[in-house]
Amino acid sequence: MRVVLGPMEGVLDHLMREILTDINDYDLCVTEFVRVVDQKLPEHVFKRLCPELDQGSQTKSGVPVHIQLLGQDPIWMAENAVVAAELGAKGIDLNFGCPAKLVNKSKGGAALLQHPELIHDVVRACRNAVDSSIPVTAKIRLGWENPDDCFEIVDAIEQAGANELTVHARTKSGGYKASEIKWDYINQIRQRSTIPLIANGEIWNYADGQACIDTTGVDSLMVCRGAFNVPNLGNVVKHNANVMPWSEVVELMLVYSQYEMKGDKGLYYPNRVKQWFAYLRQQYPEAADLFREIRTFNKAEPIVERIKHYRDSLYVL
Incomplete structure (x- = not known):
């Protein structure tokens, strides 16, 4: 089993990554997103969000850190993927799942779920722009409103050459409601595609992690909000450890x-x-x-x- 510490804008900063990876057996971290609009960003923007770039793109405990980009312009996303790669990022993750209204209003994050062809173009541009040794991955929700849209979205990402895909098993309209989680769709995606998957959403403890694996057939899990509820959640999910006192x-x-x-x-x-x-x-x-x-x-x-x-x-x- 792999357990990934996912990004949370404005909460899971590099200091929190350092603390949580020091006490948990995480396999990977993903940064808060770097917002890309219409320019190549300076190095300090990347290093402010990911100072781990100066220590081999990993936390002090040795957990690799991937930089997440959020934007909708294929050319500028690719340009900034190159900057991240040149700075030593171990991976580039592309955010197509953020449900924040401000981000969606500017056609970023989950707003792109309504445009699979544009998602394809962004992923393809980034994949072509950086060396093949650097994984280019993506994170999505199941769709804007209709979860059945996920199949076209996943196909677009797979055809564009992404190395891995994290699926938050809710639509954008589903927000963070527990009742909206649809792990079975990840299982359907797994059966229809060959791209490696990470399952995300409503994993709060060991039992949730096992239920998610059983339902999805995917043994790579991402935790986000739960990592703040229970600081040692990585070990709870991965090793059935006791909750930290x-x-x-x-x-x-x-x-x-x-x-x-x-x-x-x-x-x-x-x-x-x-x-x-x-x-x-x-x-x-x-x-x-x-x-x-x-x-x-x-x-x-x-x-x-x-x-x-x-x-x-x-x-x-």
Whole structure:
């Protein structure tokens, strides 16, 4: 089984990748997307989202990192794929699944699911632009509204020469509703095509991962939101490990605090850590109490001090 740590815009940054790959047996990471419009982007844009480029396009624990591009112009997508490849990216992933309204409004992400021929052209241009040793992969949803559209979309990507495809088993209109998950469509895709697949969507624990494998016939899984609910989800899904205890999560948050404070001087830390709390509350009831104590703070220092105080109180108890 392979388990991939997927991208989450504005949440799963390089610091979080470093922390999560350090405590989990992930096989691959994919970055937040680099937004491509109508120009070749400078190197610093890629390195800001993927500083791992300076260490062999892998995390400090050795997990390979692929750069994700999002855009709709084949020429400019290919130009930027070349930049990523020249900077040492171990792989190029193309985002055709992002459901964000702002992205879709500008004809990016999931909006392209309505135009399989354009998806084909983007994938083909990127595949032709970079050396064959660098995998060019894609991520899709099942369609904009109709999941049956996935077969034409997958065929377009396969014919364009993509090396692998991640399928989020919902349509764009299905959002993130659990009731909208359709793993059986991934099984149908697998039976109709030869492109290697990664299954994504509603994998929150070991049982979910096994159910997904049984339903889809695919043993490569991607986790995204769940990796924030349960920080050691990679090991839970892959090795049936026990869920990380709350006390260890608190320690991990302090490690993250040190990384964020050093890396971005605390500017983004308050928002990032509050976002993380929103996910942790789904798994750990204790997170709600601690979140109430820090939610009004908009500076990094008092948040970190509050978490340290809370951590110390756990050991007193």
